[in-house]
Amino acid sequence: MSTPVELDDLQHQLGSVLIGAGTLVTIRTIEGLGQPPLRTADVEPPGEDGLWLGTDYYSGRTLRIDAAITKSGDFAGVLDQLAALQDDADTAAVRGQGGTTMDLRLKFPGRQTRVVHGRLRKMNPDVTQGIHGYIPLDVEFQAQDHLYYADEPDSASMPLGSLTEGGITFALMFPFTIAGEASAIARPGYLQVDGTASTWPVLRVTGPCANPSIVHVGSGRTLTVQTTLTAGEWVEIDTRPGWRTVLRENGGSAPLAPTSRIDEFVLTPGLNEIRWSATDPTLTSTLAVTWWPAYKAL
Incomplete structure (x- = not known):
């Protein structure tokens, strides 16, 4: 297992591509970082007011990234970066079978790098300004669960x-202490x-x-x-x-x-x-x- 690339604050990584601070991909906002969607079993009781609150389950977290690729005057360059962002998702290792995922690594100030496991569900570019080296992106990443994970295990x-190791050796010398932890x-x-x-x-x-x-x-x-x-x-x-x-x-x-x-x-x-x-x-x-x-x- 290779050591992950160390990320700077507000620099993230989608698959193998760095995005955010210090990269060609600037990020305006990331949505979906708070409470994930819920699957509820709430029931309205017949003939009375109120609501019977059932068991709640979290759905997989959905992260939406408002971003843009910027490389002044280089239409080919921004298209190459767009292709790289899509490349990891388009592999048999990720989408070739059920359960397989890719990683989105997130680094915010005051926190260690956190990882969500999932798949890229949307990479929607607007190429109308591509001639100027600028392509806005609407990105959607679907995580398989609601949790954030440590970068390394x-x-x-x-x-x-x-x-079978350890035990008590006789004769005992008093007083003796048994560790509680x-x-x-x-x-x-x-x-x-x-x-x-x-x-x-x-x-x-x-x-x-x-x-x-x-x-x-x-x-x-x-x-x-x-x-x-x-x-x-x-x-x-x-x-x-x-x-x-x-x-x-x-x-x-x-x-x-x-x-x-x-x-x-x-x-x-x-x-x-x-x-x-x-x-x-x-x-x-x-x-x-x-x-x-x-x-x-x-």
Whole structure:
């Protein structure tokens, strides 16, 4: 995974193209940065005043960018820039199958770079002033969910035998103290998750082992993969919206146990405990957890 380009304040990136401050694409405004659209289940009760408020769900965030390409006197240059802005969206990797996305990276003063995942839905130019090197743009980017994500992921690795380490050594010397916070003893399996919203992790088990089972202790959610891995083989559970796959290193899939809910296995902001088990007499298999901190607002 390559390191993302560092963005300046008010400079953004659509796919691989930089836009905003210091680029050929000036931005007048970006709409849709606040509360995302809602899908409500409100009901008007018959025969009485008021409204019964049902469950609310957020739709995917829609960002609208009022922009313009400016390159004085260079009609060909602004058309080349327009083509570049459309290029990343027009690939099999983005639009060739369901669930795949491209990134819109946003950098505002006082904030780290935030990322929304989605697809380009509109790139409408007005070329009437193109001869002067100026093309206004109406851009619409449809995100797959309502959240903003950190630019780069966090990760942790846990050996299968980690829970057997440590313990109490006798004879005890009094007085002794038991740490109340897991982070105080740096115990494997505890993840400090930044952000303000729950986020979906990518979990990779590397063999040799059979039937690995991963538990998020706080919620009790468990994912069990019914497969056998030899040394060096792996299975990856991607719980992210739009993906939600269980894939082997050879490109094939692996089944989850019927009780496993991949859509509900999330990490919450703060300290999370992950435990896992598998059949592995060698105790050499490992679990790698990767996640992108998520934010409800910029």
